[in-house]
Amino acid sequence: PVPKDYETVYNNFLKNFNDIQSGNARVNVAGCAYEISGEQAGLFLDIISHLVGITLQTQSMRTLGLFEVLQSYEDEYGKNVRQKGRLTFSDFPYFLSKRNKLTSGLIDLLEYRMDAKYDHWLLDEFQDTSREQWDAIENLIDECAMDPGAGRSSFIVGDIKQSIYAWRGGDSRIFNEQKRKYKNLGPERFRETNLDESxxxxxxxxxxxxxxxxxxxxxxxxxxxxxxxxxxxxxxxxxxxxxxxxxxxxxxxxxxxxxxxxxxxxxxxxxxxxxxxxxxxxxxxxxxxxxxxxxxxxxxxxxxxxxxxxxxKICIAKDNAAGIALLSIFRFSAHPGDKFSSGHIMMSPFRKIVEDKFPDIERFGNFIRSSVWKNQFTETVRELVSYIDFDDFNSMRVNQLLKAAVIFDNRGSRSIDEFVRFMENFTLRETGExxxxxxxxxxxxxxxxxxxxxxxxxxxxTFLSTDLGTEIKYNENHEPQWILSMPNKGIVEADTQLNQYNTEKVANATxxxxxxxxxxxxxxxxxxxxxxxxxxxxxxxxxxxxxxxxxxxxxxxxxxxxxxxxxxxxxxxKIVQEEGTPPIQKKSLPLPSENLRREKTTQSVTEELSEKLTSKDIFTPGTAL
Missing domain, CATH: 3.40.50.300 (P-loop containing nucleotide triphosphate hydrolases)
Incomplete structure (x- = not known):
């Protein structure tokens, strides 16, 4: 490692790199200021430039090493996942992009079929569109927008003042680029409307x-x-x-x-x-x-x-006393030697069930395993919570835990360890009312x-600072120009290209x-x-x-x-309550797994959950344990 004193001196010279280049600098070393000018400045410039070059060479090698790791992962992922037809949503823009030479022939065929089918395209929240997404559909949009017969159209809505998703690829500049392009079609084919009235x-x-x-x-x-x-x-x-x-x-x-x-x-x-x-x-x-x-x-x-x-995102099994205690019950039933879980059970309100219904906690664990095998997890949890009085918050969480248990039960698994892992990682987004x-x-x-x-x-x-990691610089055609695992701020500012890139990134972040x-x-x-x-x-x-x-x-x-x-x-x-807009009535979708397993008509997911999971059902004591 570089001695701390040397690193400090080096960083001080980097801070004054531009002044050294101009031939007149004042650099602090060990608390003293030194004037550097003329031939001496030229010598220091050669030394600092050499050190900057070595650092950039090292970062380039690190970037290449990172590429090798990612390429190995990509090869394995492509062979074991993509080639078996398991695609994620983010895969589609990549495969449909006109820049993807591997699938260009298939893209032409797909675009031909889609262009023949759709005469009008409506795009909303366009300011959040990424380059990959736009590459996938640009040809189709252009065909409609430039239709000489004026029988087809493209309708694009966006507000570049709401461009807040650049961190996941959104590029608001696409909006104005396309506006300028389509404006050249003339007033017969292009119309712009500003929505400045709230x-x-x-x-x-x-x-x-x-x-x-x-x-x-x-x-x-x-x-x-x-x-x-x-x-x-x-x-x-x-x-x-x-x-x-x-x-x-x-x-x-x-x-x-x-x-x-x-x-x-x-x-x-x-x-x-x-x-x-x-x-x-x-x-x-x-x-x-x-x-x-x-x-x-x-x-x-x-x-x-x-x-x-x-x-x-809330982990509904881990932010409340009821959920944490239920997890301990299932952990203990799967692993009777788990003293921490058994101790937790006996310090929770569930202790009363153990003491009133079973000779010892081991028999309680036996009952849980038997109930899971016979009734699955939802009914087991429902029976456990029916003996406990919860406050409003824990009651809400118990309802949510039961709904999560229904989802797990629909998988058909009776593995208690899998259930515990599922519940530990199950999250919800709470909505207001x-x-x-x-x-x-x-x-x-x-x-x-x-x-x-x-x-x-x-x-x-400050808006004027950004974190630099492994960065990609795109050229004017939006193609990758270089990729680099970036060095520290001083090196970035000393290199013309990297400093320009950082300035552009700060502008976009601001x-x-x-x-x-x-x-x-x-x-x-x-x-x-x-x-x-x-x-x-x-x-x-x-x-x-x-x-x-x-x-x-x-x-x-x-x-x-x-x-x-x-x-x-x-x-x-002073508010006069206004009539709300009637909600859109949505049809419930049938549960796919039910259609596969049963011939009879099944209830919708919404109906099934609401029927099984009323508060009355949860908190009304059932058959004694």
């Missing part, structure tokens, strides 16, 4: 959105890397008489590790004022990280009487509407961050509440979202921690 939000919500995202001068000043890229036309709303409100509240200054704690009571206070259960209103608490959402969910469940749901509070990430909220939205996580790192907060502030029908902590404002003078709202909407005239206010703070008392 049909969701109140006037105060839209006014705030315009003030923040319509201030192009401040956006360009704070984030020069996206110069000319942010497109925004002033929004209006059809709901000009709808009551509404937007405010920005700041919690008192707290230590860094307690910044969220300072906001939690503010979140609860806002929710109590709105009183969603009484006023039949929905509230969305939108965060940037699932970890933050989980902490907020826990706090609100402990400090409010409302039903609080979390749209993160009128009068409840729903906590989720901003990404998960896309496309959803809430009566009110609370945004307690607006700070975070654009996506602005889009993310635009999505967050346009989810509310009536009101938005922005919550920060005092120190976040001081730290955010330039380059993140708190910095942007500080420049665009922050008021110096308001007191009591309120930094911005627009609209009526008592909006929730």
């Amino acid at each position: 049909r969701r939000s109140s006037e105060p919500v839209i006014t705030t959105v315009n003030s923040i995202f319509g201030n192009k001068d401040e956006i360009q000043s704070l984030f020069p890397s996206i110069e000319g890229r942010w497109e925004f036309k002033e929004h209006t709303t059809v709901h000009k008489d709808r009551p509404g409100f937007t405010s920005w509240i700041s919690a008192e200054k707290a230590p860094r590790w307690k910044e969220l704690d300072a906001k939690l009571e503010l979140i609860a206070e806002v929710i109590r004022k709105i009183n969603p259960s009484e006023n039949k209103l929905s509230i969305g608490v939108l965060v940037q990280q699932n970890k933050t959402g989980n902490l907020i969910t826990k706090y609100l469940r402990e400090h409010t009487n409302l039903k609080v749901t979390n749209d993160a 009128p009068g409840s509070v729903q906590v989720m990430t901003i990404h998960q909220s896309k496309g959803l509407t809430f009566d009110s939205v609370i945004l307690p996580e607006l700070g975070g790192n 654009y996506e961050q602005i889009c993310k907060f635009y999505v967050a502030l346009t989810r509310a029908k009536y009101a938005n509440y922005l919550i920060t902590e005092e120190s976040e404002i001081g730290k955010s003078t330039r380059d993140n979202f708190v910095g942007l709202i500080s420049k665009t909407i922050k008021s110096e005239d308001l007191n009591n921690g309120t930094l911005y206010s627009c609209g009526d703070p008592e909006w929730y008392e």
Whole structure:
């Protein structure tokens, strides 16, 4: 390894690489500043350039090694999975791409058949389309769009201000590229409609959105890397008489590790004022990280009487006492020597069943194994929980666990170990309902509407930094130009090509961050509440979202921690309940496995679960154990 002192000196020279190139640099070494100029600067430039070259050569070899590993995996995966017809959704764009030379003949045949079948194409959320996806369908869309007889059409809908899925391949630039291409067809074949009138939000919500995202001068000043890229036309709303409100509240200054704690009571206070259960209103608490959402969910469940749901994936067997105890019961029944599980059972409410119904816990384990063999897991769990009184939260989880057990039983397995593994990994996304509070990430909220939205996580790192891993540089034809496992930041900045790549990546990441907060502030029908902590404002003078709202909407005239206010703070008392749109009636699908195993007509999945899993069935004691 390189000695620490040498590494420090090397990094100091890298920081001044451009000055050394210009022939006049000032470099700190061991606390002393040294002037480097003239011939001496040239010598140091040769040394530093050589070290940079060695580092890049090493990274290239590492990248090649990574390629060899991935190629071996790809060969095995192709032979044992793809060649047997087991394709995932992500495989299809690759095989259908016009860039895939291996399947070009088959693609021509497939495109011919599809082109003959479909005369009109409708594409929604087009800003999230990836290059691979577009390559797979571009020829088909072009054929319809350029039809000389004008009997065919392509209808494309998208909003590049909502481009928040670049991390999974979405490329919003495709939208404008195709718009320019189709615009050349002339007014007879091309029509563009801008949808700048909101049909969701109140006037105060839209006014705030315009003030923040319509201030192009401040956006360009704070984030020069996206110069000319942010497109925004002033929004209006059809709901000009709808009551509404937007405010920005700041919690008192707290230590860094307690910044969220300072906001939690503010979140609860806002929710109590709105009183969603009484006023039949929905509230969305939108965060940037699932970890933050989980902490907020826990706090609100402990400090409010409302039903609080979390749209993160929840392991329903591991976040509640009932589920954990049931897992211990099944582990012990499969492994009678498991002292930890048996001890847990005897410390749980299930102890009463063991003591009242069986001479010892070993006989209890025998009963569980016998019940699983005779009745499968759903009925075994149902009988166990029928003897226990649960609180509301654990009752909800027990219902969900029973539904999960039905899914496992439909596989036909009676392996207790497999059942335990299945339940440990089974996850659900909880959904909200009128009068409840729903906590989720901003990404998960896309496309959803809430009566009110609370945004307690607006700070975070600067937009101008990105993590570099193994990166792919594409050329102007969107073909891979090079792939490299990137070196550290100093080396990247010292190399012209790598520095240019990093600058482009920062610009794309900055654009996506602005889009993310635009999505967050346009989810509310009536009101938005922005919550920060005092120190976040001081730290955010330039380059993140708190910095942007500080420049665009922050008021110096308001007191009591309120930094911005627009609209009526008592909006929730003035709402006239609107008639909702009737839900679309969906037909239930039959359970495929039932069709395969039985000749008689089977119930739908929804009907079967609702029939078997009513609360009455779960909590009414059945036959004694």
